[in-house]
Amino acid sequence: MNKTYFLWLFLCLSVFSGCYRSFESERGLVKLPLSFDPEKHCAALEVEIESKKYPLQIDTGEFADLVLLDYVLKDIKCKIEREPVASLDIKNNRYLSPSYEIPQAKILNIEFRDPIVVEESDEFLRNSLFQEPVEQEANYKTSREVAGRIGRGFFQHRKLLFVFPGFLFDVDNPSFLNTFFEVPCEISDRGILLKMDTDLGSLTFLLDSGSTHSTLNADLIEMEGIPEIQPGVRKINSHRSIMGSRDFGTISFYVFNADLRFPHFDGILGIDFFLTHTIYIDFELEKIFLRKRK
Secondary structure: OOHHHHHHHHHHHHHHHHHHHHHHOOOOEEEEEEEEEOOOOEEEEEEEEOOEEEEEEEOOOOOOOEEEOHHHHHHOOOOEEEEEEEEEOOOOOEEEEEEEEOOEEEEOOEEEEOOEEEEOOHHHHHOOOOOOHHHHOOOHHHHOOOOEEEOHHHHOOOEEEEEOOOEEEEEOOOOOHHHOEEEOEEEEOOEEEEEEEEOOEEEEEEEOOOOOOOEEOHHHOOOOOOOEEEOOEEEEEEOOEEEOOEEOOOEEEEEEOOOOOOOOOOEEEOHHHHHHEEEEEEOOOOEEEEEEOO
16 A cells, blocks of 8 residues: 555544534434444444344445345344345446345344345455456455445434445434535435536436445546546546536545446546445435535
């Protein structure tokens, strides 16, 4: 890990500290502490199932309630088998995974009744877009410090305030929204989709905290003249990122080899976007408000 990255992370943490203090006095907020791994770009939350606690990555790009590694599912005694669940990754690969209903999962004292739990697919892990080869297969489960993922289905009736890298807030009364900007969005089976006017035109982005980088569909870019930062990877900036009535400024995007095609959107706003913006999502009313960190 280079010095530039650690400097960037230090600045993110410094901004986060000031941002967190601004919400500390708000009423109606339940603080859900996160762990953040800067090397794996992973924000995780501790979930309790049958009196055992498991760190799970927060993945807003995942539709399921919970996705758990096989060893965790084997530990869960009380579960009812349901129909296998079909899913697609961003490369349009299709996976079929066993699923189960469990009576309850808890985060602190917040209970979630009858969540559907999907077994993590080994193929999905091997095909993960941003994993290095050593993490793609045999070493994957031991190299990660998480036991699975929390999908957006788990939070479908809640209001959440994302203040990465340190905290997630469960919100009762969002009285702080006068400092935020509402942005056009769609929250559906296809994902959390945001419309953005960029240097490349009006584009649709998947808001995905499980993605390690913000990316663009290679079809949108004329590759010639853009140097590779590593084999098969380029990086470009959009100096305009207008959502709703607000220009959120410059956003950097990675562009991968042309064999990558996003099926329903033009790009991804990944964990790096969460680290530079405070994000409020009302899943029930399907509304999103943003505030860029200073």
